[in-house]
Amino acid sequence: MHPDEPDEPGATxxxxxxxxxxxxxxxxxxxxxxxxxxxxxxxxxxxDSRVLVLxxxxxxxxxxxxxxxxxPARSVxxxxxxxxxxxxxxxxxxxxFALDLTAPAAPADPGDPLVGVRDVGAxxxxxxxxxxxxxxxxxxxxxxxxxxxRCGALTRPEPGGHRRRCPVDGSEHxxxxxxxxxxxxxxxxDRILLGHQGRWPEGRFSTLAGFVDPxxxxxxxxxxxxxxxxxxxxxxxxxxxxQPWPFPGSLMLGFVASARGDRPTVDGEEISEARWFTRGxxxxxLAAGRLGLPPEVSIARRLIEYWxxxxxxxxxxxxxxxxxx
Ligand SMILES: [Zn+2]
Numbered sequence: 126m127h128p129d130e131p132d133e134p135g136a137t138x139x140x141x142x143x144x145x146x147x148x149x150x151x152x153x154x155x156x157x158x159x160x161x162x163x164x165x166x167x168x169x170x171x172x173d174s175r176v177l178v179l180x181x182x183x184x185x186x187x188x189x190x191x192x193x194x195x196x197p198a199r200s201v202x203x204x205x206x207x208x209x210x211x212x213x214x215x216x217x218x219x220x221x222f223a224l225d226l227t228a229p230a231a232p233a234d235p236g237d238p239l240v241g242v243r244d245v246g247a248x249x250x251x252x253x254x255x256x257x258x259x260x261x262x263x264x265x266x267x268x269x270x271x272x273x274x275r276c277g278a279l280t281r282p283e284p285g286g287h288r289r290r291c292p293v294d295g296s297e298h299x300x301x302x303x304x305x306x307x308x309x310x311x312x313x314x315d316r317i318l319l320g321h322q323g324r325w326p327e328g329r330f331s332t333l334a335g336f337v338d339p340x341x342x343x344x345x346x347x348x349x350x351x352x353x354x355x356x357x358x359x360x361x362x363x364x365x366x367x368q369p370w371p372f373p374g375s376l377m378l379g380f381v382a383s384a385r386g387d388r389p390t391v392d393g394e395e396i397s398e399a400r401w402f403t404r405g406x407x408x409x410x411l412a413a414g415r416l417g418l419p420p421e422v423s424i425a426r427r428l429i430e431y432w433x434x435x436x437x438x439x440x441x442x443x444x445x446x447x448x449x450x
Pocket of ligand 1: 291
């Protein structure tokens with residue numbers, strides 16, 4: 126059985142970190158319906174079914190706080206079935222689809238800007254956040270996996286958008302997710318270890334993170350990444366929660382890790398500076414405008430707040446929390 130089975134409706138899956146911005150959803154993913162061509166046609170024809178139109182993975186929103194500008198499925202005549210993905214079904218039976226248009230939206234209207242997951246992921250309600258993250262993750266997968274990994278032929282998407290098939294050798298291909306670990310490393314004095322990447326603005330610090338290697342457990346990846354990036358030796362590791370990070374296809378697995386408060390020695394590659402912060406130092410550096418933290422939408426920020434014990438004031442600056450290959 127393919128692991129991408131229907132979620133429990135309403136499950137946030139966020140564990141010890143509470144509800145994470147991009148881990149929210151209210152829909153049944155309707156996994157069986159994905160592969161039922163006739164059922165999909167019926168679902169599309171329902172008066173209450175809705176479509177999220179993606180333009181280069183950006184969408185229109187309405188209002189403040191924003192909600193997705195969904196269009197009635199019936200109003201979309203002759204949809205391109207190869208770029209139509211089933212996202213789920215609500216308790217009333219209404220179905221939600223994405224229509225994945227790679228071309229930019231027709232004439233850009235400055236009063237009607239398109240936005241992405243990073244812009245509105247933390248502002249949307251649970252249903253809309255789940256729809257957007259699901260649609261963007263699928264769009265990235267289709268865009269990056271057009272050819273058969275066995276023979277190189279161009280594969281074709283199957284009706285619900287959650288599988289591609291090779292017309293030459295018949296092999297089936299499913300959406301990929303890359304597990305990455307991200308960790309609040311805390312020492313015996315209850316200080317947190319944060320790192321700065323050379324490509325980030327000055328003063329920007331975040332939790333350490335990295336991709337899980339083939340054949341490696343998530344816990345081992347936490348220890349390896351911290352050691353590689355800072356030389357700090359990690360002891361106990363505890364899982365806290367996860368959220369998707371569809372840029373293009375990561376699943377961020379959040380941990381808290383205990384370590385000795387050794388002086389960090391950075392690798393100079395990914396991390397150019399690493400520092401231990403007490404709560405007092407973190408708060409005073411933030412207040413003085415000398416420290417920038419990752420944005421609200423990121424699990425990195427939630428890990429820092431988990432350690433800190435309360436929400437921290439918003440800080441400006443670009444997103445830079447995902448690990449780099
Ligand atoms: Zn093939």
